[in-house]
Amino acid sequence: MKAAPEREVDRSISQTVKAQLALRDQILSGSLRPGERISELQAVETTGASRTPVRMALVRLEEEGLLEGIPSGGFMVKAFSERDISDSIELRGTLEGLAARFAAERGVSARELEPLKECLAAIDELLSQVPISIEAFSSYVTLNARFHAVLTELSRSPPLIRQIDRASALPFASPSGFVMAQSALPEAQQILIIGQEHHRVVIDAIENREGARAEAIMREHARLAVRNLRLALRNRTHLDLLPALALIKTATD
Amino acid sequence: MKAAPEREVDRSISQTVKAQLALRDQILSGSLRPGERISELQAVETTGASRTPVRMALVRLEEEGLLEGIPSGGFMVKAFSERDISDSIELRGTLEGLAARFAAERGVSARELEPLKECLAAIDELLSQVPISIEAFSSYVTLNARFHAVLTELSRSPPLIRQIDRASALPFASPSGFVMAQSALPEAQQILIIGQEHHRVVIDAIENREGARAEAIMREHARLAVRNLRLALRNRTHLDLLPALALIKTATD
DNA sequence: TGTATGCGTTATGTATACAATAACGGAGAG
DNA sequence: CTCTCCGTTATTGTATACATAACGCATACA
Incomplete structure (x- = not known):
């Protein structure tokens, strides 16, 4: 048996969904400002999920209309007039x-x-x-x-x-x-x-x-x-x- | 220099987009029938991309309305009346x-x-x-x-x-x-x-x-x-x- | 004979390592 | 002093290894 796991994982819910909810919260609460680029690494740290589920969540949020894909890569928070x-x-x-x-x-x-x-x-x-x-x-x-x-x-x-x-x-x-x-x-x-x-x-x-x-x-x-x-x-x-x-x-x- | 790469990679276009286009083609051409479950492994083989871009493509196609998420996991081709x-x-x-x-x-x-x-x-x-x-x-x-x-x-x-x-x-x-x-x-x-x-x-x-x-x-x-x-x-x-x-x-x- | 349970296989969900590219900064030349 | 070019660095794109859950089959018991 291993002494201590590297990462605490909440198994009660899918990591992808968890990341999606967490990121949506951050956007809606204003932690991430409109126009601001979302760093995947930062999202990994704040959501607790790893990069793969975080990326899936980002894609879903983009389709949802809360994020905007940047041509050169990555995503930013969408701004609305x-x-x-x-x-x-x-x-x-x-x-x-x-x-x-x-x-x-x-x-x-x-x-x-x-x-x-x-x-x-x-x-x-x-x-x-x-x-x-x-x-x-x-x-x-x-x-x-x-x-x-x-x-x-x-x-x-x-x-x-x-x-x-x-x-x-x-x-x-x-x-x-x-x-x-x-x-x-x-x-x-x-x-x-x-x-x-x-x-x-x-x-x-x-x-x-x-x-x-x-x-x-x-x-x-x-x-x-x-x-x-x-x-x-x-x-x-x-x-x-x-x-x-x-x-x-x-x-x- | 390596003798031969494991996988031929087309660098002219993003793997995610390539997979998305290929899968859409398969769906629209009828290679994949409505209601049929899409196997990721099979998609990897037919599109030439690896699992991560394939999964991103699947998520995008789901949001697009061509695919439907299966609660127990995976995706199936959506059927329309x-x-x-x-x-x-x-x-x-x-x-x-x-x-x-x-x-x-x-x-x-x-x-x-x-x-x-x-x-x-x-x-x-x-x-x-x-x-x-x-x-x-x-x-x-x-x-x-x-x-x-x-x-x-x-x-x-x-x-x-x-x-x-x-x-x-x-x-x-x-x-x-x-x-x-x-x-x-x-x-x-x-x-x-x-x-x-x-x-x-x-x-x-x-x-x-x-x-x-x-x-x-x-x-x-x-x-x-x-x-x-x-x-x-x-x-x-x-x-x-x-x-x-x-x-x-x-x-x- | 039918059903239930357990094990094995397979496929998906997740994590991470690797590669490539774009952004940034510094140094040099005009 | 400014502009350009090159190198470094950071971040994204991709691939793959690992964990886990679902499905099916076989076997045993009712």
């Missing part, structure tokens, strides 16, 4: 609009709409409090993300679901991401209530198999988020609530 | 619609529209021949793909461009892919002419900054492709022209 972000939100809205249309046109049973209505009711409950507490807001973020995820699934279209997942990979484009942005505004609760109305309408449209209406409301939903993100960025208040803020380009380019 | 394919085409049409809208709303100079109009004129020239020759059809495929690529660029939205590229990665969803599907029909030329009309309209809409009209016509463009793909699959004529046909699920699922 304000317009990149608003476009990403609108993009996701367009995709979710298509998902809502598919759900409406292809038909959804009452049973399948249940989880959606449960989210709706739970959010209604949360929003009835004035003003909303931090804990309630946190619950809202989770419930809202769930609503969007369930709605996406109702499209029954694996390629579309896959694409929406990809579009949501960028943290500021995800449902929880733009909710965070909305929270940066003083009028947060009012905005949340408008969003909730959108949720209500999309369910109704799907029930009545009105594809065009279902699609339109989801796109409007995203446009609301874009407008509020713009406002939030102008005001620069409570922006620390917005995840992955570090990814936004600040310098001129 | 007919609906997956038509959804993918409609998905790309929706994305291109958004791109056209962005181009129209954000404004495009006459100079930037030039390449688009050149494609248009070149395709007009090709389609004036009756019946169209194989060579002319091949040129059409290239020109059509170029038209779509240039249009996408005009959106000036990196996140959207990226997403459209990803959506086009699936060969049957790419512009050239659905053109191929259209060619399977006897009425191919008529369909190409209708498509060309769409191209004309979208340029006009962008010039006049009519975002909604530009978007609508691109979505209609994709819907035309979906209808014709369905017809082509029913008729099963000349389907050998359709690339990556091997990816379509034939068995019941």
Whole structure:
């Protein structure tokens, strides 16, 4: 039996996944700044995995859109402009609009709409409090993300679901991401209530198999988020609530 | 000096890229059947790269959507249903619609529209021949793909461009892919002419900054492709022209 | 005869050694 | 004083060796 292993290995999870999560954390927490080159050696030290899994993780994060390959070799943290972000939100809205249309046109049973209505009711409950507490807001973020995820699934279209997942990979484009942005505004609760109305309408449209209406409301939903993100960025208040803020380009380019 | 190297290495291109191209070829040519598990060892032998670049290539192909990770380990060739394919085409049409809208709303100079109009004129020239020759059809495929690529660029939205590229990665969803599907029909030329009309309209809409009209016509463009793909699959004529046909699920699922 | 268990083989996950290339710095010449 | 060229160094790209987990087969027991 060997006296001491060279390296402590956590066998409860794949090294590749471990490295991917650790690196994503570092990027989103701002430890690695946008535009900064990621050193493999450094990543090996901070993640505890060896170079092979680290490289796999880097490739996956590049495909995810958080990293950018450097032609001469290696990877750097991707930087996003304000317009990149608003476009990403609108993009996701367009995709979710298509998902809502598919759900409406292809038909959804009452049973399948249940989880959606449960989210709706739970959010209604949360929003009835004035003003909303931090804990309630946190619950809202989770419930809202769930609503969007369930709605996406109702499209029954694996390629579309896959694409929406990809579009949501960028943290500021995800449902929880733009909710965070909305929270940066003083009028947060009012905005949340408008969003909730959108949720209500999309369910109704799907029930009545009105594809065009279902699609339109989801796109409007995203446009609301874009407008509020713009406002939030102008005001620069409570922006620390917005995840992955570090990814936004600040310098001129 | 060593007498003979163990392995012949092609240094003109990265081993990872070489492996990725080789594997993609194998998948698209049907050497690897959908649902089939890909053996790393076998991939190493057929591509000539070693396991590390092969693994990177496999990860990239998985993200691209051609492969699927197996929970217990390894990768298999992804299989697509007919609906997956038509959804993918409609998905790309929706994305291109958004791109056209962005181009129209954000404004495009006459100079930037030039390449688009050149494609248009070149395709007009090709389609004036009756019946169209194989060579002319091949040129059409290239020109059509170029038209779509240039249009996408005009959106000036990196996140959207990226997403459209990803959506086009699936060969049957790419512009050239659905053109191929259209060619399977006897009425191919008529369909190409209708498509060309769409191209004309979208340029006009962008010039006049009519975002909604530009978007609508691109979505209609994709819907035309979906209808014709369905017809082509029913008729099963000349389907050998359709690339990556091997990816379509034939068995019941 | 059918099922369950254990062992052996094979393939994947991980780590590390080696090779090649690009970046950086210093020295020399104009 | 600056620009260029060469050498050194550091970092990435590639290959391979090792560890481990999964699969299949055979055998034994019910």
